[in-house]
Amino acid sequence: MIEGEESYVIEQLDKHDRTGFSCGIAELDRYLQNQAGQDIKRNMSVTYVLTKKGNNGILGYYSLSTIGIFPGELPDELIKKLPRYPMLPGILLGRLAVDEKYKGNGLGSLLLVDALKRSLAVSKQIGIVAVIVDAKNEAAINFYSHFGFLTFPENKFRLFIPLNSLKKLNLES
Numbered sequence: 001m002i003e004g005e006e007s008y009v010i011e012q013l014d015k016h017d018r019t020g021f022s023c024g025i026a027e028l029d030r031y032l033q034n035q036a037g038q039d040i041k042r043n044m045s046v047t048y049v050l051t052k053k054g055n056n057g058i059l060g061y062y063s064l065s066t067i068g069i070f071p072g073e074l075p076d077e078l079i080k081k082l083p084r085y086p087m088l089p090g091i092l093l094g095r096l097a098v099d100e101k102y103k104g105n106g107l108g109s110l111l112l113v114d115a116l117k118r119s120l121a122v123s124k125q126i127g128i129v130a131v132i133v134d135a136k137n138e139a140a141i142n143f144y145s146h147f148g149f150l151t152f153p154e155n156k157f158r159l160f161i162p163l164n165s166l167k168k169l170n171l172e173s
Contacts, residue, residue: 008059008107010114013040013047016056023060023097025136031095032061039063045094048118050111060098060107062115067092067132069160073152074130078162082129089126090160091119093133112147116161117171123163130160 018033036047045065049058068087071079082088093115098107119131133149135141135157145151148169149159 007053008050008110009053010048010050010111013037013049013061016049016051016058018058021058021061021099024100025097028095028097028136031063032058032097036061036063039065045092047095048111048114050098050107058099059102060096060111062096062111063094064115064118065092065094066090069130069132073154073158074160075150075153088129090128090130090132091122093119093131096133108143109147112144113171116147116166116169120166120171123166128163130162131166132158132160134158 013032013036018036021032022029032047036045039045040047045063047061047063050060051058067090069090071082071085071088074082074088093112096108096111096115098111116131119128122128133144135144141151141156141159144159147161148165149161152158152160
């Protein structure tokens with residue numbers, strides 16, 4: 001548990017103050033400031049933001065959407081357990097970022113666990129086989145691997161956690 005975790009809120013992006021957010025990766029900053037709201041309006045993805053209770057400044061965020069997974073991209077041992085469909089359903093954790101001022105405080109983990117809980121809840125409403133993430137760098141690969149994500153055989157920057165592994169994390173409490 002993160003110290004003071006109860007003082008944080010994770011909610012859908014709305015009229016939050018995006019201007020002061022900077023995670024150190026321009027692409028992720030631009031997405032939050034310029035694109036995330038449009039993606040929500042167009043039903044392309046949903047962005048969730050982490051704030052302190054009573055404050056609308058964003059400390060971190062992530063986005064979720066659906067994704068089609070080509071079975072041939074997955075490891076053979078996982079493919080054997082799945083139906084032979086041309087495309088498999090998944091959830092894409094499209095972006096996850098923490099403001100530079102708050103890095104090292106466990107907020108990235110807090111955001112990831114929230115995203116995985118939401119993905120698990122969605123899996124009870126629609127079918128998914130995995131949660132997918134595209135890591136921006138080696139540090140991100142290590143971060144996701146710590147939570148049980150595996151790399152795609154042909155692309156080490158694309159990782160996934162199978163639904164069965166996600167269920168074993170006991171996130172539903």
